[in-house]
Amino acid sequence: MSLERTLSILKPDAVAKNVIGEIYSRFEKAGLKVIAARMAWLSQSEAEGFYAVHRERPFFKDLVSFMTSGPVMIQVLEGENAVLTHRDLMGATDPKKAAPGTIRADFAESIDANAVHGSDGAETAAVEIAYFFPSSQIHSR
Ligand code: UDP
Secondary structure: OOEEEEEEEEOHHHHHOOOHHHHHHHHHHOOOEEEEEEEEOOOHHHHHHHOHHHOOOOOHHHHHHHHOOOOEEEEEEEEEOHHHHHHHHHOOOOOOOOOOOOHHHHHOOOOOOOOEEEOOOHHHHHHHHHHHOOHHHOOOO
């Protein structure tokens, strides 16, 4: 067990559904602490930069378009095994395949509009956290 951080984004569909609090409650109940948070409406270049690793994928254009379609809620979560804990809470990428009780099973409509983003590893998390938050905006106690 180790204290870890992960980058989490509630995507435009989740923010539009007004379930920020409900999802934050799941984070807290799972032992994840919100140590940074801000709402943002991503520009095209911010979304493209964030998802640069997917640049060559067929869904890239639609993904960027979706992620810039409305405000998102971005947070850094800290806790034991935060990356995996958060991904377990998210559920599978395709909500149809997501386990019952996961965020995507409960709130997502489709693989394109799937409610939440979570870093997929500790190294990715460090890069993604730095993409959105300077260290002065992260408050771990
Ligand atoms: N995505 C998509 N179509 C696909 C696969 C992925 O629109 O066929 C989007 C989806 O929003 C997903 C994101 O691209 O969350 C990143 O894909 P990844 O495979 O990294 O899934 P995740 O880590 O978000 O579960």
